[in-house]
Amino acid sequence: EVQLLESGGGLVQPGGSLRLSCAASGFTFSSYAMSWVRQAPGKGLEWVSAISGSGAGTYYADSVRGRFTISRDNSKNTLFLQMNSLRTEDTAVYYCAKLVVVAATRHFQHWGQGTLVTVSS
Amino acid sequence: DIQMTQSPSSLSASVGDRVTITCRTSQSISSYLNWYQQKPGKAPKVLIYAASSLQNGVPSRFSGSGSGTDFTLTISSLQPEDFATYYCQQSYSIWTFGQGTKVEI
Numbered sequence: 229e230v231q232l233l234e235s236g237g238g239l240v241q242p243g244g245s246l247r248l249s250c251a252a253s254g255f256t257f258s259s260y261a262m263s264w265v266r267q268a269p270g271k272g273l274e275w276v277s278a279i280s281g282s283g284a285g286t287y288y289a290d291s292v293r294g295r296f297t298i299s300r301d302n303s304k305n306t307l308f309l310q311m312n313s314l315r316t317e318d319t320a321v322y323y324c325a326k327l328v329v330v331a332a333t334r335h336f337q338h339w340g341q342g343t344l345v346t347v348s349s
Numbered sequence: 350d351i352q353m354t355q356s357p358s359s360l361s362a363s364v365g366d367r368v369t370i371t372c373r374t375s376q377s378i379s380s381y382l383n384w385y386q387q388k389p390g391k392a393p394k395v396l397i398y399a400a401s402s403l404q405n406g407v408p409s410r411f412s413g414s415g416s417g418t419d420f421t422l423t424i425s426s427l428q429p430e431d432f433a434t435y436y437c438q439q440s441y442s443i444w445t446f447g448q449g450t451k452v453e454i
Contacts, residue, residue, distance in 0.1 A: 273438075274446065275444040275446065287443055289443075290350075330402070332399075
């Protein structure tokens with residue numbers, strides 16, 4: 229059974245930093261691209277970042293490019309999101325998700341339970 | 350960037366109703382369109398991928414159609430457990446979600 233468990237969320241002041249982790253199990257982690265998706269309170273879903281299975285390819289939404297860094301440790305089956313220069317608008321539940329390629333489309337097949345990041349003074 | 354327009358933003362329906370949700374993209378995305386269901390306090394769950402393929406384990410009352418710029422999610426007979434928010438998502442160019450459609454009683 230695929231399991232994704234996020235951690236590292238919390239309260240941080242504007243301009244601060246936070247590192248999120250996502251521990252994966254139940255599949256061959258290094259074979260799959262992974263992603264972070266966030267959801268501000270009462271709002272819709274926003275894709276944040278993605279990383280290839282090897283870690284060589286990384287992708288970012290314009291809203292976080294230059295402030296957030298996605299990475300992974302395939303030896304520990306763990307995905308990370310380093311978030312710097314945090315803004316109040318980064319307040320959200322952050323989900324990690326496993327990307328699957330089927331029929332040339334890429335969708336988020338499995339999701340974690342999410343971790344809440346609150347940016348406030 | 351590819352823009353997504355989902356409609357309606359919310360709808361009221363009854364058990365047994367046929368429900369249709371529409372998603373339009375700002376440029377052609379072929380069939381690179383997925384649909385998700387999200388219940389309050391829970392992570393999203395994929396229902397349909399590649400515009401019309403049903404994810405394993407998803408009831409057959411859910412169906413998707415469309416290609417190019419216009420797509421539809423249909424629930425043929427709404428069940429109590431289907432009251433949720435539904436999102437379309439394009440995967441033609443990285444990923445973008447629609448703004449969501451809340452299905453309520």
